[in-house]
Amino acid sequence: MFGFKKKKKGEEPQPVVAHDGTGDAAPPVDDNKKFWHALFPIVACGAGLFSDGYVNNVIGSVSPIFKQIYGDEWNNSNAKHFVNDIAFAGTVVGMLIFGYTSDHWSRTGSLLVSTLILIIFTALAAASYWHGETIGMFNILTAWRFFVGIGIGGEYPAGSVACAESTGEMKSGTRNAWFILFTNSMIDWGFVFGAFVPYVVAAACNNNRLETMWRAPLGIGVVFPLVLFLLRLKLKEPEEFSRESMKNTKTPYWLVLKYYGFRLFIISVVWFLYDFSAYAFSLYASPILGSIYGDTAPFTTVFGWNTVIMLFYIPGTMLGAPVSDRLGPRWTLILGVTLQSIVGFIMAGCYAKLAQPSVVGAFAVVYGLFLSFGELGPGNNIGLLASKTCATGVRGQYYGIAAAVGKIGAFVGTYVFPYIQAAGGDDLTKQNQYPFYVSSSLCLLSAALVYFFVPEIGQDTIAKEDAKFRAHLESRGWDVRQLGLKKGESADTLENNVTPIAVGKDQTFASKEAISR
Numbered sequence: 001m002f003g004f005k006k007k008k009k010g011e012e013p014q015p016v017v018a019h020d021g022t023g024d025a026a027p028p029v030d031d032n033k034k035f036w037h038a039l040f041p042i043v044a045c046g047a048g049l050f051s052d053g054y055v056n057n058v059i060g061s062v063s064p065i066f067k068q069i070y071g072d073e074w075n076n077s078n079a080k081h082f083v084n085d086i087a088f089a090g091t092v093v094g095m096l097i098f099g100y101t102s103d104h105w106s107r108t109g110s111l112l113v114s115t116l117i118l119i120i121f122t123a124l125a126a127a128s129y130w131h132g133e134t135i136g137m138f139n140i141l142t143a144w145r146f147f148v149g150i151g152i153g154g155e156y157p158a159g160s161v162a163c164a165e166s167t168g169e170m171k172s173g174t175r176n177a178w179f180i181l182f183t184n185s186m187i188d189w190g191f192v193f194g195a196f197v198p199y200v201v202a203a204a205c206n207n208n209r210l211e212t213m214w215r216a217p218l219g220i221g222v223v224f225p226l227v228l229f230l231l232r233l234k235l236k237e238p239e240e241f242s243r244e245s246m247k248n249t250k251t252p253y254w255l256v257l258k259y260y261g262f263r264l265f266i267i268s269v270v271w272f273l274y275d276f277s278a279y280a281f282s283l284y285a286s287p288i289l290g291s292i293y294g295d296t297a298p299f300t301t302v303f304g305w306n307t308v309i310m311l312f313y314i315p316g317t318m319l320g321a322p323v324s325d326r327l328g329p330r331w332t333l334i335l336g337v338t339l340q341s342i343v344g345f346i347m348a349g350c351y352a353k354l355a356q357p358s359v360v361g362a363f364a365v366v367y368g369l370f371l372s373f374g375e376l377g378p379g380n381n382i383g384l385l386a387s388k389t390c391a392t393g394v395r396g397q398y399y400g401i402a403a404a405v406g407k408i409g410a411f412v413g414t415y416v417f418p419y420i421q422a423a424g425g426d427d428l429t430k431q432n433q434y435p436f437y438v439s440s441s442l443c444l445l446s447a448a449l450v451y452f453f454v455p456e457i458g459q460d461t462i463a464k465e466d467a468k469f470r471a472h473l474e475s476r477g478w479d480v481r482q483l484g485l486k487k488g489e490s491a492d493t494l495e496n497n498v499t500p501i502a503v504g505k506d507q508t509f510a511s512k513e514a515i516s517r
Contacts, residue, residue, distance in 0.1 A: 038169035039178070041238065044231045045111065046163035046182030048155040051118055051225050052091075053190020054197075055148055056279065058221060059084055061198040061306060062214040065299065069210045070134055079138030086142050087149035088279070088411035092404045094153015099400020102158040103393065104247050108235040110396075111162070114154020115229045119222055121147040126219035151225075153407075156383075157400035159183075164387035165238035165395075165462065172459045176329060177321040179387070180380045185321065188313035188375060195310040199303035207298050242484060244392035244466045249482040251394060252473065259472050260390050264398055266453040267386050270333075271406030273446045274378035277439040280413035281371065305364055312368025316375030329381040329388075329457045333450050336377015337443040343370045344440030348433045370436075378446060382406070385454060388461045391469035393483060 063084060066074045074080055094114065102110040125144035130136025160183050167175040197217045205213050316336075324332045347354070347366055354363040383403070390398040420438055424430030458464075470480045 038166070041166040041235060042163050042170070042178055042182050044228065044235050045107075045159045045166060046179070047186050048111070048115060048118075048159050048225065048228050049183050050186040050190040050193075051122075051221065052152045052155060053187035053192075054194045054224070055118075055122060055152060055190075055221050056087060057191045057194030057310070058198065058217045059087070059145070061195050061303060062217055064302065065210050065214045069214075073134045074138070077135060077138050079135075079142050083138065083142050083145060085411050085414040087145045087152065088407050088414070090146040090149020090151075091153040091156075091407045092149075092411075094150035095156050095400040095404040095407065096153075097150070098154035099157035099397040099404075102161060102396035102400075103245065103251070106247075107158050107162040107165075107237055107241055107396070108232065110154055110158035111232055111235070112229065114151050114158060115225050115232060116151075117154070118148060118151030118225045119229065121145075121151060122221045122225070123219065126215050126221070153400075153404075156403040157396040160383055160403075161387055161395045161399050162235075162238050162241070164384070165240040165392065168240060168460075168462060173325055174322075175459050176324040176384055176457075179384055180317065180321040180324060183383055184375065184380050185314075185317045188310075188317045188379070191313055192307065192310045195303065195307040199300060199307050202299040202303055207300060213299065240392050240462060240466070244484050246393035246483060252476075252478050255473060255476050255478060256394050259469065260394070260398060262453075263389055263455075264402060266449055267382070267389065268402045268405035270378060270446050270449055270454075271382045271386070271402050272409030272412075273442045274337075274374070274382055275406040275410035276413035276416075277435075277442060278371075278374055278379065278413075279410035280417040280435070281439070305360060308364050309368050309371070312364075312372045313375050313379075316372030317380055320376035320380045323376065324381055324384065325459075329384045330450055330454050333377045333381040333385070333454075334447045336373050336375070336379075336381070337447045337450075338377075340370060340373035340377060341440040341443035341447075343373060344436045344443065348436035348440070351433045351436070352429045374443075385457060388457050388465070389455065391466050392462065393466075393469070 066080070094117075098110045098114055101113075121144050125141055125148055128137050128141035128144060130140050163183055164179055167179050170178050194217075197220055198213065201216045202213050207213075320332065320336065323335075327335065343366065347370055350366075353359070354366060356363075383399075386399045386402040387395065417435060420434050421431040424432075424434055470483065474480050
């Protein structure tokens with residue numbers, strides 16, 4: 001399904017014989033080695049988003065501990081309102097900065113810098129301290145989490161974009177799935193571990209030693225990016241970036257905006273709507289469960305059920321990955337948000353019966369299905385659409401802007417979520433029904449936007465989009481020979497070294513050297 005080929009029974013492996021132009025046979029090609037060689041940059045570039053899911057969810061998981069340890073100091077502090085979502089603000093900053101550097105400097109260099117930032121400030125957040133003062137400690141924790149967000153932000157435009165470009169080396173018919181498995185699926189596994197690690201730590205501490213119960217899970221967030229940093233030291237720039245980048249020339253932003261502006265707006269709005277619900281619900285899963293069990297429930301009970309709920313992200317993203325190759329990202333997204341809206345309306349209508357300790361299992365299943373369909377649809381496919389609906393030369397900035405708008409949606413969602421709940425007054429059932437009504441309605445809006453305004457995405461969309469964009473630039477008088485130039489080269493040196501490429505009805509130009517590559 002993902003690029004492996006079955007050998008027929010009794011069939012012996014046949015050597016692949018090629019010729020080098022002199023008549024001599026080339027050595028056999030090792031398909032297995034080629035597969036792993038092609039897979040490595042996909043893993044190394046995309047898997048860093050695990051940290052996004054883990055770091056953002058773990059703080060929501062452990063935040064109820066702050067209330068129990070610090071009481072009124074926590075309840076009356078600004079940190080109570082900002083420590084959960086300040087990382088989103090940092091992430092927006094990181095997406096915009098690294099979106100630019102990934103286009104105009106280096107995909108791999110941007111990744112390494114963002115990973116270092118993530119490692120350093122995640123460690124500092126876990127060790128937050130301010131001269132023994134509780135309020136000072138809250139403030140410094142909030143500050144460190146802002147910088148953690150900047151590190152996470154770099155993973156999106158640099159990592160996801162490089163991952164998308166690297167999937168072109170994989171077997172056609174599996175490329176969307178590989179992208180999803182090492183981007184959104186990594187975020188979802190991060191969500192799961194962000195719920196599970198606090199449960200393990202709480203169980204190890206026997207629900208005592210509360211300070212350890214929140215510091216240790218935060219500190220464990222250092223491990224994964226540290227391992228990933230070592231892998232990324234071996235990364236090279238994606239081949240597509242080497243051919244089509246604008247790193248050595250001035251980007252014609254007005255031409256880019258005219259060509260991609262409306263498409264970017266739609267992708268950004270859909271991402272905003274998805275993150276508005278997804279991150280708010282993940283951060284508030286523990287409080288929702290706490291409202292079912294009450295304040296006296298052991299943390300292991302709340303964390304345990306929170307982990308069960310987070311696990312429902314996994315079938316949505318893992319099973320949905322090959323669906324995006326079969327149906328295409330556009331139709332899979334529409335299918336996912338439509339199913340999610342149906343479950344959300346059912347959840348809202350039946351909340352009074354589901355929100356009981358005696359049927360918490362049924363609550364977890366229905367709530368989990370709501371999350372799972374979200375991953376099948378926009379969770380898996382909005383990043384895929386953002387990375388494949390524009391040309392390589394501006395892909396980092398395009399993706400960074402769309403993802404930044406999505407994270408603004410996450411920030412707005414976590415900020416607005418309590419107000420949506422407060423609209424229910426003193427009725428706890430209405431407080432938790434209203435967010436499902438709102439989210440389900442937004443799902444239907446997302447489906448409509450994608451249906452009417454988002455183009456189809458195929459297996460070779462990146463290459464075709466680059467060719468179409470070249471044709472667009474050339475038709476406006478922009479010298480396309482400036483794309484992908486190596487250091488020290490200029491367009492003048494390539495004047496006699498261009499050849500036309502036909503793509504459908506469009507025709508554009510590329511250097512002979514690029515074609516040979």
